[in-house]
Amino acid sequence: MDGDGLRLNMNLLDYGILALYFVTVLGVGFAARRAIRTSVDFFLSGRSLPAWVTGLAFVSANLGALEIIGMAANGAQYGAMTVHYYWIGAVPAMVFLGIVMMPFYYGSRVRSVPEYLRLRFNRPTHLLNAISFALAQVLIAGVNLYALALIMQALLGWPLWLAIVVGALIVLAYITVGGLSGAIYNEVLQFFVIIAGLVPITVIGLVKVGGWSGLMEAVRGSELGEAGLHAWQGTGSTDNPLGAHWLGIVFGLGFVLSFGYWTTNFAEVQRALSARNMSAARRTPIIAAYPKLVIPVVTVVPGLIALVTVKGLGAESGDLVYNNAIPLLMRDLLPNGVLGVAVTGLVASFMAGMAANVSGFNTVFTYDIWQAYVRQDRSDEYYIRVGRLATVGGVLVGIGTAFIAAGFSNIMNYIQALFSLFNAPLFATFIIGMFWKRMSPLAGFWSLLSGTLAALATYLLYKAGVVAFNSDLEESFWGAGIAFVTVAVVAVVVTPLTRPKRDEELAGLVYGMGGVDLKAGVLAGDRVWWRSPVLLGAIALVLAVVLYIPVF
Numbered sequence: 015m016d017g018d019g020l021r022l023n024m025n026l027l028d029y030g031i032l033a034l035y036f037v038t039v040l041g042v043g044f045a046a047r048r049a050i051r052t053s054v055d056f057f058l059s060g061r062s063l064p065a066w067v068t069g070l071a072f073v074s075a076n077l078g079a080l081e082i083i084g085m086a087a088n089g090a091q092y093g094a095m096t097v098h099y100y101w102i103g104a105v106p107a108m109v110f111l112g113i114v115m116m117p118f119y120y121g122s123r124v125r126s127v128p129e130y131l132r133l134r135f136n137r138p139t140h141l142l143n144a145i146s147f148a149l150a151q152v153l154i155a156g157v158n159l160y161a162l163a164l165i166m167q168a169l170l171g172w173p174l175w176l177a178i179v180v181g182a183l184i185v186l187a188y189i190t191v192g193g194l195s196g197a198i199y200n201e202v203l204q205f206f207v208i209i210a211g212l213v214p215i216t217v218i219g220l221v222k223v224g225g226w227s228g229l230m231e232a233v234r235g236s237e238l239g240e241a242g243l244h245a246w247q248g249t250g251s252t253d254n255p256l257g258a259h260w261l262g263i264v265f266g267l268g269f270v271l272s273f274g275y276w277t278t279n280f281a282e283v284q285r286a287l288s289a290r291n292m293s294a295a296r297r298t299p300i301i302a303a304y305p306k307l308v309i310p311v312v313t314v315v316p317g318l319i320a321l322v323t324v325k326g327l328g329a330e331s332g333d334l335v336y337n338n339a340i341p342l343l344m345r346d347l348l349p350n351g352v353l354g355v356a357v358t359g360l361v362a363s364f365m366a367g368m369a370a371n372v373s374g375f376n377t378v379f380t381y382d383i384w385q386a387y388v389r390q391d392r393s394d395e396y397y398i399r400v401g402r403l404a405t406v407g408g409v410l411v412g413i414g415t416a417f418i419a420a421g422f423s424n425i426m427n428y429i430q431a432l433f434s435l436f437n438a439p440l441f442a443t444f445i446i447g448m449f450w451k452r453m454s455p456l457a458g459f460w461s462l463l464s465g466t467l468a469a470l471a472t473y474l475l476y477k478a479g480v481v482a483f484n485s486d487l488e489e490s491f492w493g494a495g496i497a498f499v500t501v502a503v504v505a506v507v508v509t510p511l512t513r514p515k516r517d518e519e520l521a522g523l524v525y526g527m528g529g530v531d532l533k534a535g536v537l538a539g540d541r542v543w544w545r546s547p548v549l550l551g552a553i554a555l556v557l558a559v560v561l562y563i564p565v566f
Contacts, residue, residue, distance in 0.1 A: 043189070082212065094318075095256045142459065161419075207362040
């Protein structure tokens with residue numbers, strides 16, 4: 015197969031499926047509008063949703079086009095080592111968030127992650143995090159927009175700019191109208207649409223290459239070779255497809271990057287904060303961990319199939335860049351009807367990812383920047399109006415940042431660089447402040463600032479050729495690790511020189527200081543043994559280890 019021309023051969027049935035999806039999504043947004051009476055309804059769904067809804071929304075918010083396009087690109091470029099992003103790079107952190115950190119978030123009744131930092135440290139730390147988070151969300155929203163534009167360009171032959179603008183307007187419509195509930199209920203719908211769109215690519219692709227054994231044989235004969243089938247072999251050095259040592263994978267990705275993303279990224283945590291009680295909030299990320307365990311089947315496996323069936327994949331530019339692995343497979347494998355479902359699934363994945371970014375952005379902008387520092391003590395209706403305007407602003411800026419993402423041949427490399435810059439220092443500040451009551455407010459601010467600057471310096475030195483790494487991803491792992499260590503060192507140095515908060519100010523915010531009620535609002539059904547967050551989390555961790563065995 016060649017890669018000339020990505021245009022998909024869509025017919026009336028395919029377009030009909032896509033149109034039906036758009037109508038449904040907008041309908042959900044308008045239906046959600048009826049439940050919005052207060053700002054908490056708009057930004058946090060009134061804290062009323064059951065755990066299965068918030069759990070599916072939690073994983074769907076992450077399952078954006080970035081994830082689908084990016085992880086399939088990584089599957090083709092790095093092989094089986096891509097599963098690290100799921101089994102060590104997601105599941106342990108999701109379980110940790112549910113068991114250890116959600117009691118502090120939910121129990122303190124904060125409306126956002128930056129607001130927790132204000133209570134734990136001070137207003138400068140709060141403002142620094144609010145601004146950096148808002149910036150990160152519009153940058154990441156741009157990645158999702160760019161990923162959608164790639165699909166629309168392939169599908170309709172639209173120019174990139176037109177696809178970006180049209181895609182942005184659809185998301186803007188249902189979040190502006192329906193708030194977080196509109197985003198969350200659409201994310202549940204989108205989860206099933208995404209899976210329905212990706213499963214046929216995996217199944218038909220495997221049939222084409224002769225099943226699982228045929229795929230393994232073909233990968234051995236590819237440029238990746240035997241190394242493309244193993245997750246851990248060769249990580250005693252950097253002589254592996256990912257160019258990463260096991261220390262970088264375990265500490266940089268498995269600890270700093272993943273815990274930084276999953277436990278402090280408000281675009282994710284916001285879904286758990288909208289749960290109806292403490293038990294549901296704790297179970298939200300753990301329920302999400304179960305689908306996360308098996309998503310590599312519909313992302314990494316198609317990447318491997320593309321590697322062995324699309325001749326010339328991996329070009330620096332043009333149709334054969336790694337980012338086009340999924341669209342190329344759709345073009346080559348799927349019949350009409352099924353093609354419509356797959357295209358709809360990809361469009362849904364983009365919308366889920368961008369909606370998470372935009373709903374997180376509008377909440378932090380409204381509560382943590384506008385209400386806290388610009389216009390205080392206004393009416394609820396005023397802040398809902400600000401939230402809707404922030405949604406428009408976030409989408410418009412996202413359109414601009416989409417063109418930044420267009421400069422990267424593998425958007426997953428770009429996104430990991432953003433995570434190491436924004437999430438890693440934030441997580442380090444959080445985790446130290448949450449478990450070390452002596453850490454002072456000033457130490458919180460200077461730690462967060464220093465860690466962010468350290469990650470930025472590492473990235474800029476790498477791009478300037480001053481510091482060498484084997485790949486962009488290895489730089490992200492090390493950048494995250496350097497940021498974490500910097501935060502810890504600054505915290506230890508500054509804390510003894512400054513005044514800590516009083517114990518009574520830390521209740522419900524720091525481990526061991528009391529003030530957290532794990533049974534708050536628990537319903538009778540939540541008390542059954544199989545709904546225990548600890549048990550569900552332990553099973554997810556065991557499954558993550560077991561799944562590594564076939565690809566060790």
